[in-house]
Amino acid sequence: MQGCFGFAPTGVREQNPHLDLMEEDILYHLDLGTKTHNLPAMFGDIKFVCVGGSPNRMRAFAQFMRRELGLAGAGEDVADICAGSDRYAMYRAGPVLSISHGMGIPSISIMLHELIKLLHHAKCRDVTIIRIGTSGGLGIEAGSVVITDMAVDSSFRPRFEQVVLDDVVVRSTELDKDLAEELLTCSRDIPDFPTLIGHTMCTYDFYEGQGRLDGALCSFSSEKKLDYLRRAYEAGVRNIEMESTAFAALCGLCGLKAAVVCVALLDRLQGDQIRASHEVLWEYQQRPQRLIAAFIRKRLGLVRTD
């Protein structure tokens, strides 16, 4: 017995056989459900899903997209569709859904399972999903935007180990190559910050797992840390974050075209602490949003008139 949802251009590819037997599906952490909400009416026209760690940032992105798409309500506040739960926040801007996922693989996995079921129940087709996040850069300037060509684990391997019951299943972390190229092409129209394609390393821990010397615990030397980060750089890693392998694996298995676009808040070869001002960090965080807005406008055939 094996199954998953699929969102290939031709629609749903496969089903989880158990779900067909359920009278109702409660998407607990989103505070939505098939009996309490008309999911096709609420979400059937969604074509782009953007996810990121911080709820405030994903609200700001929805507001930004409303302005970018010239939608009514631009400038107004946007309503949190998951207001009944404080686990995640979800906002709409026309065909764009903007959702927070918290920090780390377990947190993004819960959201993705429920989001993928939501898109299935809503009968969405041809959905593109993009993670717009923050990261630590590796040998690149702070503020650079990295489009991930391959998500790798802490040993620089393009794989995600999923525990299923008490077994470990290894999954591919391949992302959509054409989508990454399309995003890189879009970035050429935004010359005021550097954008590049590279591998993204995904870790389970921000401190010891990313070789930081400034956690509550540290059992390695500065030399060991730099040796590890240099080996990561030589393996093609250009930034480090905490969600990309699980995101790539789950979206890939369910047939969603997926991309990861993260800004680097610092260069980890230069230090561990994030020392830039709130204003500078806020501007950095807008860079992936500006790139994705340009991409969505292009896909929708919108020409800038302002």
Next chain:
Amino acid sequence: MQGCFGFAPTGVREQNPHLDLMEEDILYHLDLGTKTHNLPAMFGDIKFVCVGGSPNRMRAFAQFMRRELGLAGAGEDVADICAGSDRYAMYRAGPVLSISHGMGIPSISIMLHELIKLLHHAKCRDVTIIRIGTSGGLGIEAGSVVITDMAVDSSFRPRFEQVVLDDVVVRSTELDKDLAEELLTCSRDIPDFPTLIGHTMCTYDFYEGQGRLDGALCSFSSEKKLDYLRRAYEAGVRNIEMESTAFAALCGLCGLKAAVVCVALLDRLQGDQIRASHEVLWEYQQRPQRLIAAFIRKRLGLVRTD
């Protein structure tokens, strides 16, 4: 080179040698720092730290503790000390700090590293830390409260595997036995819900990792699932959540006396979906809070007068 902070009764046990060389420590995800905030003045008198996944729940707990401790400001709103960041929320009620940690090991680990450094910088002594969370029960009635005697991984082993650079370090997940017993004794004064001591299983995933049949992906049968959960029950597991092993390992290494007290929202031997009403779930979530309030009042020598 090896080091960690310690909060044994005699004070700090060890130091991370790198931290002594830092002129400033920015606790990025808490939006606090040693140069921007007077941490000893803000936190030096903290004796109890309570952590839980949901920011709303931890705000409600701080408000509840203010009432329970008869503090000025009871009934009023409490200010989020980490308001400049939306990664975590932090509230005070007298000597009690209430902090949210999001979902999953990576998310709680980031918070704990920064919290432990905060307690160190603030020169706190004799701190007790308790995770008050929600969980899936195993062979116990929904609404039961489980005090963890041992946090185990998905193979029922009392260990936490921490990736350090590209190496794996195995850590103990022992919790404070006396504290667990003291909490069980307190529970006897609250007869209106069942409280028990048992093992808590900690997983990296809510769906496939906990044997749920209702995720976007499912590759196992109902029989396989029940076989796994029954084996967990036989190994002494009474509830399942997603943070306890990392919490026990990190607090243990840093000399913090730690406990885990979670309410079971359902019995996983009976089903996967959380179907209880918002009102019932809200009352369930108050149960660990009521137990911890009784414990803190007892520790502080407060006698109920209402």
